Amino acid sequence: MAAVLRKLIQGRLPALAGVLCRRSGNEGHLFLNSSGSTLMQPRCGYSSPTESVIVEMDKATGVALLKLNIPPVNSLSLPLLTELAIVLDKLEMDKHCRGLILTSAVPNIFSAGLNLFDMMDKPNEHYSEFWRAVQEIWIKLYGSSLANIAAINGSSPAGGCLLALCSDYRIMANNPHFTIGLNETRLGIVAPFWFKDTLLNTVGKRTTEISLNLGALYSPTEALSLHLVDRLVPETQLLSAATEEMGRWLQVPDHARQITKSMIRKSTLEGLLNQREADIKNFVEFISRDSIQKSLQFYAQSLQKQKQHIHPPSSSCRQQISSVTFARSPWYSLIQRS
Numbered sequence: 162m163a164a165v166l167r168k169l170i171q172g173r174l175p176a177l178a179g180v181l182c183r184r185s186g187n188e189g190h191l192f193l194n195s196s197g198s199t200l201m202q203p204r205c206g207y208s209s210p211t212e213s214v215i216v217e218m219d220k221a222t223g224v225a226l227l228k229l230n231i232p233p234v235n236s237l238s239l240p241l242l243t244e245l246a247i248v249l250d251k252l253e254m255d256k257h258c259r260g261l262i263l264t265s266a267v268p269n270i271f272s273a274g275l276n277l278f279d280m281m282d283k284p285n286e287h288y289s290e291f292w293r294a295v296q297e298i299w300i301k302l303y304g305s306s307l308a309n310i311a312a313i314n315g316s317s318p319a320g321g322c323l324l325a326l327c328s329d330y331r332i333m334a335n336n337p338h339f340t341i342g343l344n345e346t347r348l349g350i351v352a353p354f355w356f357k358d359t360l361l362n363t364v365g366k367r368t369t370e371i372s373l374n375l376g377a378l379y380s381p382t383e384a385l386s387l388h389l390v391d392r393l394v395p396e397t398q399l400l401s402a403a404t405e406e407m408g409r410w411l412q413v414p415d416h417a418r419q420i421t422k423s424m425i426r427k428s429t430l431e432g433l434l435n436q437r438e439a440d441i442k443n444f445v446e447f448i449s450r451d452s453i454q455k456s457l458q459f460y461a462q463s464l465q466k467q468k469q470h471i472h473p474p475s476s477s478c479r480q481q482i483s484s485v486t487f488a489r490s491p492w493y494s495l496i497q498r499s
C-alpha cells in the first residue's frame with residue numbers, strides 16, 4: 162500500500178493523487194436539514210462563462226450541485242467537455258468542497274452521450290483532441306476524491322451512462338420513458354475498454370457481456386434490477402434524495418473514504434493512464450474509417466428522419482425505434498458488413 166501511495170503522490174496517477182493529497186479538513190459529520198431542499202446557496206463562482214455547466218455550491222455542507230445545461234440533449238461536445246474539466250478541477254482543488262451531485266438542467270435528458278458531430282467528418286487532429294477530452298473527463302470523474310452522486314433525471318445513453326457510472330452512487334428518476342445503458346454497438350461503434358471496465362466494475366461480467374454486446378438501453382426498473390443504478394425515486398424527489406444520500410457518504414471521514422475509493426478504482430484508472438496515447442491512436446484510426454463514418458452518418462440522419470416521420474417524437478418512441486427497428490434496418494446490415 163505504501164508503494165501505491167508513493168506512486169500516486171509522485172504523479173503516476175494524477176487524478177488519484179488528488180484523492181490523497183487534498184486536505185480533508187472536514188472530517189466530522191455533515192448535518193442536513195430534514196427537507197434537503199433549502200440547502201443550496203446561490204451559485205458560487207464555478208459556473209462556466211457560457212453557463213453550459215452550472216454549479217450551485219452549498220457552502221454549509223461543501224456539496225456542489227453540478228447541472229449540465231446544453232439543450233436540447235446535453236451531448237458531450239468538445240467545448241462542453243473542456244468546460245466540465247475546468248469546473249471539476251476547481252471543485253477538486255476547493256478544500257471546502259467534499260461532495261458533488263451531478264445532474265442535468267435539461268428536462269428529460271441526463272446526457273445523450275458523446276456529440277455525434279465531433280466524431281463525424283472531421284480531421285484526425287480533431288478526433289484526437291476530442292478523444293483526449295473524453296478521456297480527461299473520465300479520469301477526473303472516476304478518480305475524483307469527492308463523494309460523487311449522480312441524480313439521473315432523464316435518458317442517459319452511451320457516454321451519458323458513462324458519466325453516471327463514474328459516480329459513487331446513482332439515483333434515477335423512475336420515469337418509464339427514460340433509458341440508460343452503453344448502446345455503442347447499436348451505432349456500429351465499440352465502447353472502449355475503459356467504458357467496458359467501468360461497467361464491469363459496477364454490474365459484473367455477465368451483465369456487462371449482455372449489455373455491451375446488445376448495446377442494451379434499460380428502463381429505470383431494469384437498470385435497478387441489474388445494479389446499473391442504486392435507487393429509483395419519483396422525479397420530484399430526485400434532488401432531495403441525492404442530497405440526503407450525500408449526507409450518508411459525508412458521514413464517513415474524507416480521508417478514509419478517499420483511500421478506500423482509490424484502492425478500489427486504482428487499477429481500472431491505471432489501465433487507461435498507462436496507455437492514453439495508444440488509446441487515442443486507436444480511436445482516431447477506428448473513427449476515421451469510411452465504414453464507421455457511414456454508420457455514424459446513417460445513425461445521425463435516422464435520428465432526424467424519425468422526427469420527420471413520427472409526430473410527435475416522444476423519447477420513449479425514439480428509444481423503442483433505436484432498440485428494435487434499427488436491428489432490422491439496412492443500416493444494421495451496413496454495420497455487419499463493415
Ligand SMILES: CCCCCCCC/C=C\CC(=O)SCCNC(=O)CCNC(=O)[C@H](O)C(C)(C)COP(=O)(O)OP(=O)(O)OC[C@H]1O[C@@H](n2cnc3c(N)ncnc32)[C@H](O)[C@@H]1OP(=O)(O)O
Pocket residue numbers: 233234236270272273274275276277278316318319320321344345348350351352353443444447448461464465468474475476479480483
Ligand atoms: C477502438 C476504440 C474505438 C472507440 C469507438 C468510439 C467509442 C465512442 C463511445 C461512446 C459513444 C457515444 O456516446 S455516441 C452517442 C450515443 N448517443 C446516442 O445514441 C443517443 C442518441 N440520441 C437519442 O437517442 C435521443 O436524441 C435522446 C433519447 C437522447 C433524446 O430524444 P428526444 O426525442 O428528446 O430528442 P431528439 O432525438 O429529437 O434530439 C434532439 C436533437 O439532438 C440531436 N442529438 C441527439 N443525440 C445527439 C448526440 N449524441 N450528438 C449530437 N446530437 C444529438 C438530434 O439529432 C436532434 O437534432 P435536431 O434537432 O437537429 O434534429
